[in-house]
Amino acid sequence: MRLASSVTVPYAAYLRVYEPLGAFPEPERTHWVRYARRGKLPGAQDELRRSLADLLPTPPVPVPVHESGDAFIALQDGVLCVCPWRTRLRGWLALEELAERFPVPVLDAVLPPVVRRQAEADYERWQEHNPDARPWIKTATWQVPLRWFVLFADEEREYAKGEPGPPARPAPVLRYRTPMVQARRRVARALRTLKDAIEEGPLIDGLVEVGRWLEEFHPRSLVELDYGGLVHLVPEPHLADDHSAADTAEGLAALRDGDGARAGAAYERLTERWRAVRDRQYAN
Secondary structure: OOOOOOOOOOOEEEEEEEEEEHHOOOHHHHHHHHHHHOOOOOOOOHHOOOOOOOOOOOOOOOOOOOOOOOOOEEOOEEEEEEEEEEHHHHHHHEEEEEEEOHHHHHHHHHHOHHHHHHHHHHHHHHHHHOOOOOOOEEEEOOOOOOOHHHOOOOOHEEOOOOOOOOOOOOOOEEEEEHHHHHHHHHHHHHHHHHHHHOOOHHHHHHHHHHHHHOOOOOOOOEEEEEOOHHHHOOOOOHOOOOOHHHHHHHEEEEEEHHHHHHHHHHHHHHHHHHHHHHHHOOOO
16 A cells, blocks of 8 residues: 555654765665656655555555665755665664654554564574664654754754745755764764763663764765655745754853853753653643
8 A cells, every 4th residue: 555645644754864975885876876866756754655555455564565765865065865765674673763762552453573583583594694784764753862963063953944835845954964984973962061060871772872873884984864755744834943953062061161051941842842842742
């Protein structure tokens, strides 16, 4: 079953890495060269629709049977960069996260135990032949994790208003893009600041995990934070005023200066903004 292309699928945000063609071995490199020459390429909404379509059959298909040959394409200083979807790998990783987030009765209602066990067995067999595999895309629902904003500066923010009208009209766009070298540098500096100020905590742990993930990729990659489907959830005036990367940088600078009050004010702006977004998932 195929979902209609006009259907908008919220509410996920994405952290993506686009690697230069030279980072891919043959024959995959040639595949991406040919792929980039196509006319209209699928976008993030197309990827989500395909994933949701797999959940409609009975029993559902939580992980695609075959790996996707699609990718997101970007230019970095004139160099073609590729961000493979790798939906099969991400499906297995998402299943692991679901087991940590939801109680067993809820999981059983959504994905029967036999389906989950089969997916786990398939993943174990696949890992034996792909021990170093990692996703090029991280996904967050109903929020943008605050640690993601550490990677970017406010001047790298790209915002475009949507056009009024039917769902097929262009939606708002809010994203950040930065070279890999800048993202890694900001993570390292933020970790030094946080460890000096608070020593330990979930923010530090999450930032360490992001930093390790970035180290898996080519140093000339492009890193992107895309608000994705969240632009359909947040009122457009709020999107226009959303400078979360700037607030994050302000809070870290205040910590380095020993100004707890200024750091607290920046953190409060961030938490209030994203609490309001997360609370919408529980609204009728």
